[in-house]
Amino acid sequence: MHPKGPLSLNFLLFLSLAFERSCRTGEGSMVCPTIHGQLGSKVLLPLTSEGISKSPNKSIHIFITMTKSPGNRSEKIKKIVSLDLPEGGTPRYSEGGYKFYLENLNLEIMESKKEHEGQYMLTVEEKDSVQLFCRKLKLYEQITTPEIKVLKWTQENGNCNLTLACMVTKGDHVAYSWSKESDIHPLSTANESHLLHLTLGPQDADNIYNCTASNPIGNHFQTFIPASICRSDSSVPGQWGLYAGLFLGGIIGVIMILQVIILLLRRRGKADQYQPTVEEKSLTIYAQVEKSGSVQKKPDPLPAQDPCTTIYVAATEPVTKPVREPSSTTVYASVTLPES
Numbered sequence: 001m002h003p004k005g006p007l008s009l010n011f012l013l014f015l016s017l018a019f020e021r022s023c024r025t026g027e028g029s030m031v032c033p034t035i036h037g038q039l040g041s042k043v044l045l046p047l048t049s050e051g052i053s054k055s056p057n058k059s060i061h062i063f064i065t066m067t068k069s070p071g072n073r074s075e076k077i078k079k080i081v082s083l084d085l086p087e088g089g090t091p092r093y094s095e096g097g098y099k100f101y102l103e104n105l106n107l108e109i110m111e112s113k114k115e116h117e118g119q120y121m122l123t124v125e126e127k128d129s130v131q132l133f134c135r136k137l138k139l140y141e142q143i144t145t146p147e148i149k150v151l152k153w154t155q156e157n158g159n160c161n162l163t164l165a166c167m168v169t170k171g172d173h174v175a176y177s178w179s180k181e182s183d184i185h186p187l188s189t190a191n192e193s194h195l196l197h198l199t200l201g202p203q204d205a206d207n208i209y210n211c212t213a214s215n216p217i218g219n220h221f222q223t224f225i226p227a228s229i230c231r232s233d234s235s236v237p238g239q240w241g242l243y244a245g246l247f248l249g250g251i252i253g254v255i256m257i258l259q260v261i262i263l264l265l266r267r268r269g270k271a272d273q274y275q276p277t278v279e280e281k282s283l284t285i286y287a288q289v290e291k292s293g294s295v296q297k298k299p300d301p302l303p304a305q306d307p308c309t310t311i312y313v314a315a316t317e318p319v320t321k322p323v324r325e326p327s328s329t330t331v332y333a334s335v336t337l338p339e340s
Contacts, residue, residue, distance in 0.1 A: 114176070
């Protein structure tokens with residue numbers, strides 16, 4: 001081997017580590033660009049914007065490493081790719097879900113995960129020179145279409161006061177922005193808040209407002225029209241109040257009528273219970289008694305010798321009500337006495 005041949009692998013690791021630490025401390029002049037990728041999908045990481053010139057008389061060694069936390073000096077550097085390109089040689093790829101494209105020095109991650117985030121270093125070592133390149137990879141979750149909810153709604157002096165909330169169900173590092181469709185400039189909110197406070201007059205009910213949710217890998221928006229809330233509810237506030245008043249008044253009237261009926265029934269029951277006792281009613285029954293024998297009529301009966309005797313018998317009527325005392329009745333009966 002030529003004394004100035006390719007540097008050893010250990011020296012390349014040492015050189016890559018030294019360069020990485022110099023970038024962390026700000027001693028290096030190279031700035032590592034940040035590449036944004038979608039979590040869970042394929043990510044193509046261009047390690048350099050420059051190509052490499054391969055000479056038939058030169059051998060090239062390519063070495064790729066990754067560290068997850070560039071600020072942590074004690075962290076172990078992970079080797080991703082190590083290959084030699086002698087004349088007629090074949091590249092060697094490391095395992096772990098990576099694929100390296102030699103023609104453009106791109107590194108592809110087949111299925112990105114959070115553990116793939118970090119700083120990637122590319123070392124290209126030729127016979128008499130070493131080139132270093134770096135890239136930072138940040139992975140983000142794809143956001144969903146936002147949903148706009150009405151948190152608060154009031155009517156005051158003919159104006160419609162709304163508090164809207166724009167939220168997504170999935171996504172990270174999400175920033176929100178509000179805009180009115182007829183305006184070029186976005187609406188101002190505090191710290192890109194997902195909340196929007198509106199005070200709208202009757203002429204503003206047809207305005208169209210958009211909420212845009214975005215992160216470094218994409219954005220989605222949702223539309224809201226205040227007329228669906230303000231105009232439909234504010235057009236008949238008086239009628240709703242009238243209907244509510246009539247309904248409550250009817251309920252109160254029915255309750256009052258029921259109370260009067262119950263009071264009258266109670267009074268009537270007390271009057272029947274404490275009715276004064278009816279005085280005893282007496283009835284006289286007359287009875288006649290005649291002597292037995294011939295019933296021939298004497299020509300001249302004496303007025304003093306009346307064959308009939310009057311008997312007074314007292315009879316009492318059956319009691320019909322427990323609160324009334326029984327009354328007596330006089331019964332007249334005719335009795336014929338035997339002839340002595």
